[in-house]
Amino acid sequence: MFGIDIRQKAWSAGLIVLFFVSWELFCLMTGMSDLVLPRPSQVFVTLVQRFPVLWPHIVQTLATTMFGFVLGVALGVALGAIIGVSRTAYDTCYPLLIGFSSIPKVAVVPIFVLWFGSGTVPAVLTALSICFFPIVVNIATGLATTEPELEDVLKALGASKLDILWNVGLPRTMPFFFASLKVAISYAFVGAVLSETVASNRGIGNVMMTASSNFNVPLVFAGLFVLAGLGVALYVVFSLIEGQVTGWATRKSDVIAT
Protein backbone atom coordinates (compact mmCIF):
# COMPACT_ATOMS: atom_id res chain seq x y z
CA MET A 1 0.00 0.00 0.00
CA PHE A 2 2.88 2.34 0.86
CA GLY A 3 4.59 1.58 -2.45
CA ILE A 4 1.45 2.33 -4.43
CA ASP A 5 1.10 5.63 -2.59
CA ILE A 6 4.65 6.73 -3.50
CA ARG A 7 4.25 5.68 -7.10
CA GLN A 8 0.97 7.56 -7.34
CA LYS A 9 2.62 10.71 -6.02
CA ALA A 10 5.54 10.30 -8.44
CA TRP A 11 3.11 10.11 -11.36
CA SER A 12 1.30 13.25 -10.18
CA ALA A 13 4.57 15.17 -9.81
CA GLY A 14 5.72 13.89 -13.20
CA LEU A 15 2.55 15.14 -14.85
CA ILE A 16 3.04 18.63 -13.38
CA VAL A 17 6.66 18.77 -14.59
CA LEU A 18 5.59 17.48 -18.02
CA PHE A 19 2.95 20.23 -18.21
CA PHE A 20 5.47 23.02 -17.65
CA VAL A 21 8.14 21.47 -19.88
CA SER A 22 5.68 21.10 -22.77
CA TRP A 23 4.50 24.67 -22.28
CA GLU A 24 8.11 25.92 -22.38
CA LEU A 25 8.93 23.84 -25.46
CA PHE A 26 5.72 24.89 -27.21
CA CYS A 27 6.60 28.59 -26.75
CA LEU A 28 10.20 28.08 -27.88
CA MET A 29 9.30 26.08 -30.98
CA THR A 30 6.47 28.32 -32.16
CA GLY A 31 8.36 31.52 -31.27
CA MET A 32 5.35 32.67 -29.28
CA SER A 33 5.43 36.33 -28.25
CA ASP A 34 5.71 37.28 -24.55
CA LEU A 35 2.63 39.42 -25.04
CA VAL A 36 0.49 36.41 -25.79
CA LEU A 37 1.90 33.55 -23.76
CA PRO A 38 5.12 33.99 -21.80
CA ARG A 39 7.26 30.93 -21.11
CA PRO A 40 6.95 29.48 -17.61
CA SER A 41 10.66 30.20 -17.00
CA GLN A 42 10.03 33.90 -17.72
CA VAL A 43 7.05 33.85 -15.39
CA PHE A 44 9.13 32.33 -12.60
CA VAL A 45 11.87 34.94 -13.08
CA THR A 46 9.27 37.73 -12.96
CA LEU A 47 7.74 36.16 -9.92
CA VAL A 48 11.05 36.09 -8.04
CA GLN A 49 12.11 39.59 -9.15
CA ARG A 50 8.81 41.24 -8.36
CA PHE A 51 8.13 39.28 -5.19
CA PRO A 52 8.80 42.19 -2.78
CA VAL A 53 6.21 44.21 -4.71
CA LEU A 54 3.77 41.31 -4.81
CA TRP A 55 4.06 40.41 -1.14
CA PRO A 56 1.75 43.10 0.38
CA HIS A 57 -0.85 42.20 -2.22
CA ILE A 58 -0.57 38.53 -1.31
CA VAL A 59 -1.09 39.44 2.33
CA GLN A 60 -4.07 41.59 1.41
CA THR A 61 -5.72 38.85 -0.65
CA LEU A 62 -5.10 36.24 2.02
CA ALA A 63 -6.44 38.46 4.79
CA THR A 64 -9.57 39.29 2.79
CA THR A 65 -10.11 35.62 2.00
CA MET A 66 -9.71 34.49 5.60
CA PHE A 67 -11.92 37.24 6.96
CA GLY A 68 -14.71 36.45 4.51
CA PHE A 69 -14.21 32.74 5.12
CA VAL A 70 -14.46 32.98 8.91
CA LEU A 71 -17.62 35.10 8.69
CA GLY A 72 -19.03 32.73 6.08
CA VAL A 73 -18.35 29.69 8.26
CA ALA A 74 -19.98 31.28 11.31
CA LEU A 75 -23.04 32.27 9.35
CA GLY A 76 -23.16 28.98 7.46
CA VAL A 77 -22.94 26.81 10.58
CA ALA A 78 -25.64 28.78 12.38
CA LEU A 79 -28.02 28.70 9.44
CA GLY A 80 -27.21 25.05 8.60
CA ALA A 81 -27.92 23.96 12.18
CA ILE A 82 -31.27 25.76 12.25
CA ILE A 83 -32.30 24.32 8.91
CA GLY A 84 -30.98 20.83 9.59
CA VAL A 85 -32.67 20.26 12.94
CA SER A 86 -36.17 20.73 11.63
CA ARG A 87 -37.56 19.08 8.53
CA THR A 88 -40.04 21.92 8.05
CA ALA A 89 -37.33 24.58 8.19
CA TYR A 90 -35.30 22.53 5.70
CA ASP A 91 -38.14 22.31 3.20
CA THR A 92 -39.15 25.94 3.72
CA CYS A 93 -35.74 27.56 3.37
CA TYR A 94 -34.28 25.41 0.64
CA PRO A 95 -35.85 27.10 -2.43
CA LEU A 96 -34.78 30.54 -1.25
CA LEU A 97 -31.25 29.33 -0.57
CA ILE A 98 -31.03 27.74 -4.01
CA GLY A 99 -32.17 31.05 -5.45
CA PHE A 100 -29.45 32.97 -3.64
CA SER A 101 -26.77 30.47 -4.46
CA SER A 102 -27.52 30.43 -8.17
CA ILE A 103 -26.87 34.17 -8.57
CA PRO A 104 -23.42 34.47 -10.15
CA LYS A 105 -21.42 36.33 -7.52
CA VAL A 106 -19.73 38.61 -10.08
CA ALA A 107 -23.12 40.21 -10.46
CA VAL A 108 -23.25 41.06 -6.75
CA VAL A 109 -19.87 42.84 -6.60
CA PRO A 110 -21.13 46.10 -8.18
CA ILE A 111 -23.91 46.22 -5.58
CA PHE A 112 -21.44 45.80 -2.74
CA VAL A 113 -19.24 48.50 -4.29
CA LEU A 114 -22.27 50.76 -4.55
CA TRP A 115 -23.01 50.26 -0.86
CA PHE A 116 -19.53 50.19 0.66
CA GLY A 117 -17.21 51.78 -1.92
CA SER A 118 -14.39 49.90 -3.61
CA GLY A 119 -11.71 48.19 -1.53
CA THR A 120 -11.61 45.57 1.18
CA VAL A 121 -15.23 45.52 2.33
CA PRO A 122 -16.82 44.36 -0.92
CA ALA A 123 -14.05 41.76 -1.27
CA VAL A 124 -14.78 40.34 2.18
CA LEU A 125 -18.51 40.35 1.50
CA THR A 126 -18.08 38.64 -1.85
CA ALA A 127 -15.88 35.97 -0.25
CA LEU A 128 -18.50 35.50 2.47
CA SER A 129 -21.48 35.28 0.16
CA ILE A 130 -19.79 32.82 -2.15
CA CYS A 131 -18.41 30.47 0.52
CA PHE A 132 -21.22 30.21 3.02
CA PHE A 133 -23.63 28.24 0.88
CA PRO A 134 -21.73 24.93 0.73
CA ILE A 135 -21.41 25.06 4.52
CA VAL A 136 -25.12 25.58 5.06
CA VAL A 137 -26.00 22.74 2.74
CA ASN A 138 -23.48 20.32 4.25
CA ILE A 139 -24.34 21.03 7.88
CA ALA A 140 -28.05 20.80 7.14
CA THR A 141 -27.61 17.57 5.18
CA GLY A 142 -25.44 16.03 7.88
CA LEU A 143 -28.06 16.75 10.51
CA ALA A 144 -31.01 15.79 8.36
CA THR A 145 -29.60 12.40 7.36
CA THR A 146 -29.39 10.90 10.87
CA GLU A 147 -30.77 7.37 10.57
CA PRO A 148 -34.42 7.39 11.66
CA GLU A 149 -33.97 3.98 13.31
CA LEU A 150 -31.19 5.28 15.53
CA GLU A 151 -33.32 8.28 16.42
CA ASP A 152 -36.14 5.90 17.39
CA VAL A 153 -33.79 3.78 19.50
CA LEU A 154 -32.69 6.89 21.40
CA LYS A 155 -36.15 8.41 21.68
CA ALA A 156 -37.45 5.13 23.08
CA LEU A 157 -34.79 5.50 25.77
CA GLY A 158 -36.15 8.93 26.64
CA ALA A 159 -33.47 10.98 24.88
CA SER A 160 -34.23 14.65 24.34
CA LYS A 161 -33.70 16.43 21.04
CA LEU A 162 -30.59 17.97 22.54
CA ASP A 163 -29.23 14.53 23.59
CA ILE A 164 -29.65 13.30 20.03
CA LEU A 165 -28.10 16.43 18.52
CA TRP A 166 -25.12 16.25 20.86
CA ASN A 167 -24.40 12.52 20.68
CA VAL A 168 -25.38 11.77 17.12
CA GLY A 169 -26.25 14.82 15.02
CA LEU A 170 -23.18 16.98 15.55
CA PRO A 171 -20.49 14.26 15.38
CA ARG A 172 -22.12 12.87 12.25
CA THR A 173 -22.00 16.34 10.67
CA MET A 174 -18.23 16.72 11.15
CA PRO A 175 -17.11 15.00 7.93
CA PHE A 176 -19.67 17.01 5.97
CA PHE A 177 -18.51 20.18 7.74
CA PHE A 178 -14.81 19.66 7.04
CA ALA A 179 -15.45 18.59 3.46
CA SER A 180 -17.40 21.82 3.03
CA LEU A 181 -14.60 23.88 4.63
CA LYS A 182 -12.25 22.66 1.92
CA VAL A 183 -14.68 23.78 -0.76
CA ALA A 184 -15.58 26.98 1.09
CA ILE A 185 -11.98 28.18 1.47
CA SER A 186 -11.43 27.81 -2.28
CA TYR A 187 -14.69 29.65 -2.95
CA ALA A 188 -13.81 32.45 -0.53
CA PHE A 189 -10.49 32.84 -2.32
CA VAL A 190 -12.21 33.04 -5.70
CA GLY A 191 -14.66 35.59 -4.29
CA ALA A 192 -11.94 37.78 -2.84
CA VAL A 193 -9.88 37.82 -6.04
CA LEU A 194 -12.97 38.43 -8.12
CA SER A 195 -13.91 41.49 -6.14
CA GLU A 196 -10.32 42.76 -6.13
CA THR A 197 -10.20 42.47 -9.90
CA VAL A 198 -13.38 44.46 -10.36
CA ALA A 199 -13.11 47.08 -7.65
CA SER A 200 -10.01 47.49 -5.54
CA ASN A 201 -6.57 49.01 -5.61
CA ARG A 202 -4.91 46.29 -3.60
CA GLY A 203 -4.64 42.51 -3.78
CA ILE A 204 -3.44 40.01 -6.36
CA GLY A 205 -6.58 40.45 -8.46
CA ASN A 206 -5.83 44.15 -8.76
CA VAL A 207 -2.14 43.48 -9.58
CA MET A 208 -3.16 41.25 -12.47
CA MET A 209 -5.68 43.79 -13.72
CA THR A 210 -3.11 46.60 -13.67
CA ALA A 211 -0.42 44.44 -15.23
CA SER A 212 -2.66 43.41 -18.09
CA SER A 213 -3.58 46.99 -18.90
CA ASN A 214 0.19 47.71 -19.06
CA PHE A 215 0.69 44.65 -21.29
CA ASN A 216 3.02 43.22 -18.65
CA VAL A 217 1.89 39.72 -19.49
CA PRO A 218 4.61 37.85 -17.52
CA LEU A 219 3.43 39.67 -14.40
CA VAL A 220 -0.18 38.68 -15.14
CA PHE A 221 0.95 35.07 -15.28
CA ALA A 222 3.07 35.52 -12.16
CA GLY A 223 -0.12 36.64 -10.41
CA LEU A 224 -1.88 33.59 -11.74
CA PHE A 225 0.87 31.33 -10.38
CA VAL A 226 0.61 32.99 -6.99
CA LEU A 227 -3.15 32.42 -6.99
CA ALA A 228 -2.71 28.77 -7.92
CA GLY A 229 -0.09 28.29 -5.22
CA LEU A 230 -2.21 29.98 -2.53
CA GLY A 231 -5.31 28.08 -3.57
CA VAL A 232 -3.53 24.73 -3.36
CA ALA A 233 -1.93 25.66 -0.04
CA LEU A 234 -5.27 26.60 1.54
CA TYR A 235 -6.86 23.43 0.24
CA VAL A 236 -4.03 21.27 1.61
CA VAL A 237 -4.19 22.92 5.04
CA PHE A 238 -7.90 22.20 5.35
CA SER A 239 -7.53 18.66 3.97
CA LEU A 240 -4.95 17.93 6.67
CA ILE A 241 -7.23 19.30 9.39
CA GLU A 242 -10.09 17.24 7.98
CA GLY A 243 -8.02 14.06 8.03
CA GLN A 244 -7.06 14.67 11.65
CA VAL A 245 -10.56 15.35 12.89
CA THR A 246 -12.74 12.99 10.90
CA GLY A 247 -10.46 10.08 10.06
CA TRP A 248 -13.28 7.65 10.91
CA ALA A 249 -15.26 8.72 7.86
CA THR A 250 -12.54 7.66 5.42
CA ARG A 251 -11.14 4.60 7.17
CA LYS A 252 -13.41 2.25 5.31
CA SER A 253 -11.66 2.91 2.00
CA ASP A 254 -8.26 2.34 3.62
CA VAL A 255 -9.31 -1.11 4.71
CA ILE A 256 -10.35 -2.02 1.20
CA ALA A 257 -7.00 -0.78 -0.07
CA THR A 258 -4.96 -3.01 2.25
Add this chain to the structure above:
Amino acid sequence: MRMQPNTRFDGRPVPEGAAATAIELSAASVTFGRGERAVPALSETTLRIADGEFVALVGPSGCGKSTILRLVSGLVQPTSGVVIVGGREVAARAMRVGMAFQNPTMLPWMTIERNIMLPLKIVEPFRSNFRRLRKTEFRDKANALLEQVGLKGFGNRYPWQLSGGMLQRANLCRALIHEPRMLLLDEPFGALDQFTREELWAILQTLWMTHKPTVLLVTHDLREAGFLASRICVMSARPGRILDDSRVDFARPRTVAMTFEPDFVALNQKLRAFIEDARSAAQQGAG
Protein backbone atom coordinates in the same frame (compact mmCIF):
# COMPACT_ATOMS: atom_id res chain seq x y z
CA MET B 1 -46.80 -9.59 42.95
CA ARG B 2 -46.76 -6.68 40.57
CA MET B 3 -43.53 -4.99 39.65
CA GLN B 4 -43.30 -1.34 40.57
CA PRO B 5 -43.37 0.94 37.55
CA ASN B 6 -39.88 2.23 38.22
CA THR B 7 -38.09 -0.96 39.12
CA ARG B 8 -35.83 -1.95 36.34
CA PHE B 9 -35.43 -5.50 35.27
CA ASP B 10 -32.80 -6.94 37.58
CA GLY B 11 -31.79 -10.16 35.88
CA ARG B 12 -33.58 -12.52 38.27
CA PRO B 13 -36.33 -14.74 36.93
CA VAL B 14 -39.88 -13.60 37.46
CA PRO B 15 -41.15 -15.05 40.75
CA GLU B 16 -43.47 -18.06 40.69
CA GLY B 17 -47.09 -17.28 39.91
CA ALA B 18 -46.30 -13.67 39.16
CA ALA B 19 -47.85 -13.35 35.73
CA ALA B 20 -47.81 -9.58 36.03
CA THR B 21 -48.89 -7.78 32.91
CA ALA B 22 -46.02 -6.10 31.10
CA ILE B 23 -47.90 -4.75 28.10
CA GLU B 24 -51.60 -4.23 27.69
CA LEU B 25 -53.30 -2.83 24.62
CA SER B 26 -57.05 -2.27 25.03
CA ALA B 27 -58.90 -1.54 21.81
CA ALA B 28 -55.92 0.51 20.67
CA SER B 29 -56.21 2.09 17.23
CA VAL B 30 -53.73 4.19 15.34
CA THR B 31 -54.55 6.37 12.36
CA PHE B 32 -51.86 8.34 10.57
CA GLY B 33 -52.84 11.61 8.95
CA ARG B 34 -56.21 13.30 9.15
CA GLY B 35 -59.39 13.80 7.14
CA GLU B 36 -59.46 12.36 3.62
CA ARG B 37 -55.85 11.26 3.72
CA ALA B 38 -56.12 9.39 7.00
CA VAL B 39 -54.49 5.97 6.88
CA PRO B 40 -55.68 3.50 9.49
CA ALA B 41 -52.61 1.53 10.58
CA LEU B 42 -54.05 -0.44 13.47
CA SER B 43 -57.69 -1.09 14.32
CA GLU B 44 -58.97 -1.80 17.82
CA THR B 45 -56.25 -4.19 18.87
CA THR B 46 -56.41 -5.85 22.25
CA LEU B 47 -53.35 -7.68 23.42
CA ARG B 48 -52.05 -8.63 26.84
CA ILE B 49 -48.46 -9.71 27.35
CA ALA B 50 -47.20 -11.04 30.65
CA ASP B 51 -43.86 -10.13 32.18
CA GLY B 52 -41.01 -12.15 30.72
CA GLU B 53 -42.99 -13.46 27.77
CA PHE B 54 -41.44 -13.74 24.31
CA VAL B 55 -44.09 -12.74 21.79
CA ALA B 56 -43.65 -12.76 18.03
CA LEU B 57 -45.87 -10.66 15.76
CA VAL B 58 -46.24 -12.02 12.24
CA GLY B 59 -48.44 -10.95 9.37
CA PRO B 60 -48.49 -9.59 5.83
CA SER B 61 -46.33 -6.54 5.24
CA GLY B 62 -47.78 -3.18 6.16
CA CYS B 63 -50.19 -4.72 8.66
CA GLY B 64 -49.25 -2.54 11.59
CA LYS B 65 -46.78 -4.85 13.34
CA SER B 66 -44.23 -2.09 13.63
CA THR B 67 -46.98 0.29 14.75
CA ILE B 68 -47.56 -1.94 17.79
CA LEU B 69 -43.85 -1.71 18.62
CA ARG B 70 -43.94 2.05 18.27
CA LEU B 71 -47.03 2.21 20.49
CA VAL B 72 -45.37 0.17 23.20
CA SER B 73 -42.16 2.19 23.06
CA GLY B 74 -44.10 5.44 23.33
CA LEU B 75 -42.95 6.73 19.93
CA VAL B 76 -46.57 6.79 18.73
CA GLN B 77 -49.71 7.63 20.70
CA PRO B 78 -52.87 5.62 20.18
CA THR B 79 -55.58 7.52 18.29
CA SER B 80 -58.11 5.74 20.48
CA GLY B 81 -57.91 3.04 23.13
CA VAL B 82 -55.39 2.58 25.88
CA VAL B 83 -51.81 1.30 25.97
CA ILE B 84 -50.47 0.32 29.37
CA VAL B 85 -46.81 -0.58 29.72
CA GLY B 86 -45.20 -1.53 33.01
CA GLY B 87 -48.35 -0.64 34.94
CA ARG B 88 -48.84 2.87 33.61
CA GLU B 89 -50.37 4.41 30.58
CA VAL B 90 -47.93 5.31 27.83
CA ALA B 91 -47.85 9.07 27.83
CA ALA B 92 -45.76 11.43 25.75
CA ARG B 93 -42.82 10.22 27.85
CA ALA B 94 -40.78 7.39 26.38
CA MET B 95 -40.71 3.99 28.08
CA ARG B 96 -36.91 3.45 28.13
CA VAL B 97 -37.26 0.14 26.41
CA GLY B 98 -34.48 -1.50 24.44
CA MET B 99 -35.04 -1.42 20.70
CA ALA B 100 -33.26 -2.99 17.75
CA PHE B 101 -34.03 -2.68 14.06
CA GLN B 102 -32.87 -4.42 10.92
CA ASN B 103 -30.31 -1.68 10.40
CA PRO B 104 -27.77 -1.90 13.27
CA THR B 105 -27.03 1.89 13.08
CA MET B 106 -23.74 1.73 14.99
CA LEU B 107 -22.09 5.15 15.07
CA PRO B 108 -19.00 4.92 12.84
CA TRP B 109 -16.84 7.26 14.93
CA MET B 110 -17.12 5.19 18.10
CA THR B 111 -15.71 1.81 19.02
CA ILE B 112 -18.21 -1.02 19.46
CA GLU B 113 -17.81 -0.78 23.22
CA ARG B 114 -18.68 2.91 23.26
CA ASN B 115 -21.54 2.34 20.82
CA ILE B 116 -23.02 -0.23 23.16
CA MET B 117 -22.64 2.14 26.10
CA LEU B 118 -24.61 4.88 24.33
CA PRO B 119 -27.92 4.12 26.14
CA LEU B 120 -26.09 4.51 29.47
CA LYS B 121 -25.35 8.09 28.46
CA ILE B 122 -29.07 8.73 28.19
CA VAL B 123 -30.95 6.58 30.71
CA GLU B 124 -30.95 7.29 34.44
CA PRO B 125 -29.56 6.19 36.86
CA PHE B 126 -26.59 5.40 34.59
CA ARG B 127 -26.58 8.84 33.03
CA SER B 128 -25.51 10.75 36.13
CA ASN B 129 -22.68 8.26 36.76
CA PHE B 130 -21.56 7.97 33.18
CA ARG B 131 -18.40 10.08 33.44
CA ARG B 132 -17.35 8.33 36.62
CA LEU B 133 -18.02 4.74 35.63
CA ARG B 134 -17.56 4.63 31.86
CA LYS B 135 -14.01 3.36 32.12
CA THR B 136 -14.71 0.78 34.83
CA GLU B 137 -18.09 -0.67 35.70
CA PHE B 138 -19.89 0.32 32.50
CA ARG B 139 -17.13 -0.91 30.26
CA ASP B 140 -17.10 -4.25 32.08
CA LYS B 141 -20.84 -4.44 31.64
CA ALA B 142 -20.50 -3.83 27.89
CA ASN B 143 -17.79 -6.43 27.58
CA ALA B 144 -19.75 -9.01 29.57
CA LEU B 145 -22.62 -8.62 27.09
CA LEU B 146 -20.25 -8.79 24.13
CA GLU B 147 -18.88 -12.03 25.49
CA GLN B 148 -22.39 -13.45 25.76
CA VAL B 149 -23.03 -12.83 22.07
CA GLY B 150 -19.66 -14.22 21.05
CA LEU B 151 -17.94 -10.91 20.38
CA LYS B 152 -15.34 -11.14 23.12
CA GLY B 153 -12.36 -8.92 22.35
CA PHE B 154 -14.17 -6.91 19.66
CA GLY B 155 -15.07 -4.05 22.02
CA ASN B 156 -12.36 -1.71 20.81
CA ARG B 157 -12.92 -2.36 17.13
CA TYR B 158 -14.80 0.10 14.96
CA PRO B 159 -18.10 -0.80 13.29
CA TRP B 160 -16.57 -0.92 9.81
CA GLN B 161 -14.25 -3.68 10.97
CA LEU B 162 -17.20 -5.99 11.74
CA SER B 163 -19.45 -8.06 9.48
CA GLY B 164 -23.21 -7.56 9.27
CA GLY B 165 -23.92 -10.45 11.61
CA MET B 166 -21.42 -9.17 14.17
CA LEU B 167 -22.95 -5.69 14.02
CA GLN B 168 -26.39 -7.15 14.62
CA ARG B 169 -25.07 -8.94 17.72
CA ALA B 170 -23.63 -5.64 18.93
CA ASN B 171 -27.02 -4.09 18.22
CA LEU B 172 -28.64 -6.62 20.57
CA CYS B 173 -26.07 -5.72 23.23
CA ARG B 174 -26.87 -2.03 22.84
CA ALA B 175 -30.57 -2.78 23.25
CA LEU B 176 -29.91 -4.68 26.49
CA ILE B 177 -27.15 -2.68 28.21
CA HIS B 178 -29.43 -0.47 30.30
CA GLU B 179 -31.22 -3.59 31.61
CA PRO B 180 -34.59 -2.78 30.10
CA ARG B 181 -37.54 -4.84 31.24
CA MET B 182 -38.70 -4.81 27.68
CA LEU B 183 -36.98 -5.54 24.41
CA LEU B 184 -38.63 -4.50 21.14
CA LEU B 185 -37.19 -6.04 18.00
CA ASP B 186 -38.29 -4.98 14.53
CA GLU B 187 -37.12 -7.60 12.04
CA PRO B 188 -33.66 -7.55 13.58
CA PHE B 189 -32.28 -10.37 11.43
CA GLY B 190 -34.04 -9.48 8.16
CA ALA B 191 -30.88 -8.42 6.35
CA LEU B 192 -28.76 -11.43 7.31
CA ASP B 193 -28.08 -14.65 5.45
CA GLN B 194 -29.85 -17.82 6.57
CA PHE B 195 -26.93 -19.32 8.51
CA THR B 196 -26.04 -16.15 10.36
CA ARG B 197 -29.70 -15.66 11.14
CA GLU B 198 -30.02 -19.13 12.68
CA GLU B 199 -26.89 -18.52 14.70
CA LEU B 200 -28.34 -15.28 16.03
CA TRP B 201 -31.63 -16.99 16.93
CA ALA B 202 -29.69 -19.17 19.34
CA ILE B 203 -27.86 -16.14 20.74
CA LEU B 204 -31.08 -14.19 21.24
CA GLN B 205 -32.64 -17.24 22.89
CA THR B 206 -29.72 -17.44 25.32
CA LEU B 207 -29.93 -13.71 26.05
CA TRP B 208 -33.64 -14.02 26.74
CA MET B 209 -33.20 -17.09 28.94
CA THR B 210 -30.52 -15.36 31.05
CA HIS B 211 -31.99 -11.83 31.23
CA LYS B 212 -35.71 -12.72 30.94
CA PRO B 213 -36.94 -9.42 29.55
CA THR B 214 -40.36 -9.20 27.93
CA VAL B 215 -39.69 -9.44 24.22
CA LEU B 216 -41.87 -8.30 21.36
CA LEU B 217 -40.44 -9.46 18.06
CA VAL B 218 -41.75 -8.37 14.67
CA THR B 219 -40.72 -10.75 11.93
CA HIS B 220 -41.61 -12.02 8.46
CA ASP B 221 -39.91 -15.30 9.08
CA LEU B 222 -42.28 -17.93 10.47
CA ARG B 223 -39.43 -20.28 11.39
CA GLU B 224 -37.83 -17.46 13.33
CA ALA B 225 -41.09 -16.82 15.18
CA GLY B 226 -41.48 -20.53 15.99
CA PHE B 227 -37.89 -20.92 17.10
CA LEU B 228 -37.82 -17.93 19.43
CA ALA B 229 -41.28 -17.10 20.66
CA SER B 230 -43.33 -18.51 23.50
CA ARG B 231 -46.40 -17.01 21.84
CA ILE B 232 -47.14 -16.02 18.25
CA CYS B 233 -49.74 -13.45 17.22
CA VAL B 234 -50.85 -13.39 13.58
CA MET B 235 -52.08 -10.05 12.30
CA SER B 236 -54.45 -9.22 9.45
CA ALA B 237 -53.63 -6.90 6.58
CA ARG B 238 -53.92 -3.14 7.08
CA PRO B 239 -55.56 -1.89 9.18
CA GLY B 240 -54.09 -4.56 11.40
CA ARG B 241 -55.81 -6.55 14.08
CA ILE B 242 -54.92 -9.83 15.70
CA LEU B 243 -56.35 -12.89 13.93
CA ASP B 244 -54.75 -15.66 15.90
CA ASP B 245 -52.86 -15.95 19.13
CA SER B 246 -51.17 -19.28 19.81
CA ARG B 247 -48.75 -20.56 22.41
CA VAL B 248 -45.54 -22.26 21.36
CA ASP B 249 -44.57 -24.89 23.89
CA PHE B 250 -41.49 -26.52 22.42
CA ALA B 251 -38.84 -27.21 25.05
CA ARG B 252 -35.94 -24.80 25.45
CA PRO B 253 -33.22 -24.35 24.50
CA ARG B 254 -34.59 -24.92 21.03
CA THR B 255 -32.34 -25.97 18.20
CA VAL B 256 -32.32 -25.40 14.46
CA ALA B 257 -32.79 -29.16 13.95
CA MET B 258 -36.07 -28.87 15.84
CA THR B 259 -37.44 -26.53 13.19
CA PHE B 260 -37.61 -29.46 10.76
CA GLU B 261 -39.62 -31.73 13.03
CA PRO B 262 -43.29 -32.46 12.16
CA ASP B 263 -44.79 -30.52 15.08
CA PHE B 264 -42.84 -27.43 14.16
CA VAL B 265 -43.66 -27.75 10.47
CA ALA B 266 -47.36 -28.15 11.33
CA LEU B 267 -47.27 -24.95 13.37
CA ASN B 268 -45.53 -23.23 10.50
CA GLN B 269 -48.19 -24.34 8.04
CA LYS B 270 -50.99 -23.23 10.33
CA LEU B 271 -49.48 -19.75 10.58
CA ARG B 272 -48.83 -19.62 6.87
CA ALA B 273 -52.49 -20.42 6.17
CA PHE B 274 -53.62 -17.54 8.37
CA ILE B 275 -51.34 -15.11 6.59
CA GLU B 276 -52.38 -16.39 3.16
CA ASP B 277 -56.04 -15.78 4.09
CA ALA B 278 -55.25 -12.32 5.38
CA ARG B 279 -53.38 -11.47 2.19
CA SER B 280 -56.08 -12.66 -0.17
CA ALA B 281 -58.78 -10.92 1.90
CA ALA B 282 -56.81 -7.71 1.61
CA GLN B 283 -56.38 -8.12 -2.14
CA GLN B 284 -60.13 -8.70 -2.65
CA GLY B 285 -60.84 -5.67 -0.50
CA ALA B 286 -58.49 -3.59 -2.61
CA GLY B 287 -59.92 -4.89 -5.94
